[in-house]
Amino acid sequence: xxxxxxxxxxxxxxxxxxxxxTEKTKILVDCGMFQCPRFCAARNRNEFPYxxxxxxxxxxxxxxxxxxxxxxxxxRHGFRGKIFSTPPTKDFGKLMLEDSLGVLEKEASRNxxxxxxxMEDVEGALKLWEGVPYHQRFMVGDIGVTFYEAGHILGSxxxxxxxxxxxxLFTGDLGNKPMxxxxxxxxxxxxxxxxxxxxxxxxxxEDNSERKIKLERAVEDIAKRGGTLMIPAFxxxxxxxxxxxxxxxxxxxxxxxxxxxxxxxxxxxxxxVYRKHANxxxxxxxxxxxxxDDLFQFPGLHRTLMTDESKAIxxxxxxxxxxxxAGMMTGGRIxxxxxxxxxxxxxxxxxxxxxxxxxxxxxxxxxxxxxxIMGDRVSVNAEVRSIHGYSxxxxxxxxxxxxxxxxDTLEKVFVVQGEPSAALFLSQRVRDYLGLHSHAPRLxxxxxx
Numbered sequence: 189x190x191x192x193x194x195x196x197x198x199x200x201x202x203x204x205x206x207x208x209x210t211e212k213t214k215i216l217v218d219c220g221m222f223q224c225p226r227f228c229a230a231r232n233r234n235e236f237p238y239x240x241x242x243x244x245x246x247x248x249x250x251x252x253x254x255x256x257x258x259x260x261x262x263x264r265h266g267f268r269g270k271i272f273s274t275p276p277t278k279d280f281g282k283l284m285l286e287d288s289l290g291v292l293e294k295e296a297s298r299n300x301x302x303x304x305x306x307m308e309d310v311e312g313a314l315k316l317w318e319g320v321p322y323h324q325r326f327m328v329g330d331i332g333v334t335f336y337e338a339g340h341i342l343g344s345x346x347x348x349x350x351x352x353x354x355x356x357l358f359t360g361d362l363g364n365k366p367m368x369x370x371x372x373x374x375x376x377x378x379x380x381x382x383x384x385x386x387x388x389x390x391x392x393x394e395d396n397s398e399r400k401i402k403l404e405r406a407v408e409d410i411a412k413r414g415g416t417l418m419i420p421a422f423x424x425x426x427x428x429x430x431x432x433x434x435x436x437x438x439x440x441x442x443x444x445x446x447x448x449x450x451x452x453x454x455x456x457x458x459x460x461v462y463r464k465h466a467n468x469x470x471x472x473x474x475x476x477x478x479x480x481d482d483l484f485q486f487p488g489l490h491r492t493l494m495t496d497e498s499k500a501i502x503x504x505x506x507x508x509x510x511x512x513x514a515g516m517m518t519g520g521r522i523x524x525x526x527x528x529x530x531x532x533x534x535x536x537x538x539x540x541x542x543x544x545x546x547x548x549x550x551x552x553x554x555x556x557x558x559x560x561i562m563g564d565r566v567s568v569n570a571e572v573r574s575i576h577g578y579s580x581x582x583x584x585x586x587x588x589x590x591x592x593x594x595x596d597t598l599e600k601v602f603v604v605q606g607e608p609s610a611a612l613f614l615s616q617r618v619r620d621y622l623g624l625h626s627h628a629p630r631l632x633x634x635x636x637x
Contacts (some may be wrong), residue, residue: 190354192356194631199631200631201607203254211330219257223253223257259313264306275465278314283454284424289307292304338361340370341363342370346373364586369425369473378594381600381601382600385582392584407446413535416535418510418522418538418570419537516544516549518549527561530569532569536572538575584613600626
């Protein structure tokens with residue numbers, strides 16, 4: 189017998205955190221930050237609904253902060269078990285948690301609060317963290333564990349747990365396909381219980397062939413106007429994929445060679461981790477590298493690591509492209525650029541990823557003509573465009589197809605990590621199209637098997 193408790197990511201995209209308990213073993217899957225305006229900051233301060241000191245192991249599906257951001261808090265509250273992920277995720281985890289701590293310290297100072305963890309807690313987590321490759325089965329207590337490729341970001345995994353005679357699969361975030369740098373999600377059969385994400389559970393992506401054309405047109409249009417193209421980009425995968433696309437467009441003369449600024453210290457450091465773990469790339473990307481092509485470097489690319497270098501971008505007249513974090517405009521250098529350039533009709537902001545409810549990125553992409561950025565009211569006169577084909581998440585059809593692979597063995601499907609509309613829509617599709625028992629759990633719900 190075992191039970192699953194949904195401690196986060198339940199009818200919401202962020203805060204992924206799931207507890208599995210057998211008679212002998214307690215494990216967690218992910219321990220992510222809740223991400224939204226101040227309400228979520230308060231939720232991240234809440235006590236865990238379990239005693240961290242009793243947990244035997246934590247499994248990290250990938251390094252995005254909504255899956256890792258509260259790991260140091262676990263350490264602070266007594267967790268001393270093992271942390272398992274793939275080797276790239278461990279390296280990314282170090283970068284992401286250190287960067288997140290910097291953000292938390294600024295917010296805490298501004299609001300007269302203490303941070304929910306300190307650098308010593310990050311260091312404590314890293315000492316407990318082990319990298320395990322795909323397909324290497326191992327045991328934690330009475331639970332068998334095997335990692336499979338999820339295709340979301342480099343090193344992302346699906347965790348298959350063997351508990352008695354049941355196979356329980358946590359998908360983490362499933363990747364879109366095709367992805368130029370990554371392999372697609374692996375096929376896994378014989379699953380009895382599945383916990384599947386649903387960020388795009390109610391949407392279908394545009395054709396992948398269109399995304400590069402739309403990026404090409406955005407660059408061409410901004411070059412003609414002499415303006416600034418701002419692209420809020422997530423530090424992991426989205427930035428590297430865009431660098432890969434810009435490299436190809438520039439090298440083949442499909443766009444004018446205008447300056448491109450990678451203005452994100454985290455993205456710059458993450459790209460170095462990509463180079464370190466190139467053995468995780470797709471066959472096509474590996475082939476290009478064997479041919480001597482640096483996938484993340486091209487003429488006109490400027491990596492602005494230091495603050496002074498970032499400020500100097502303002503002195504460069506357009507046309508120019510600025511890639512900066514954060515992807516949903518919840519912080520980072522993109523806010524400085526948006527405050528400076530959004531008011532000008534010659535400029536453009538291009539969204540290429542999911543925009544969480546309540547985020548500045550979501551409000552702009554939904555058509556708001558004024559937003560508050562760093563305390564200032566800013567008019568949105570710049571052109572707003574979106575390219576959904578660059579999403580690193582599977583869409584509703586891909587998710588349904590993934591569930592269908594196990595239609596003969598599945599006893600229960602839990603739909604998580606999506607806004608209520610997306611999670612409930614996908615759960616209903618699974619029931620209607622596949623005839624399976626499907627449920628979008630609420631926070632705190634517990635299920636026994």
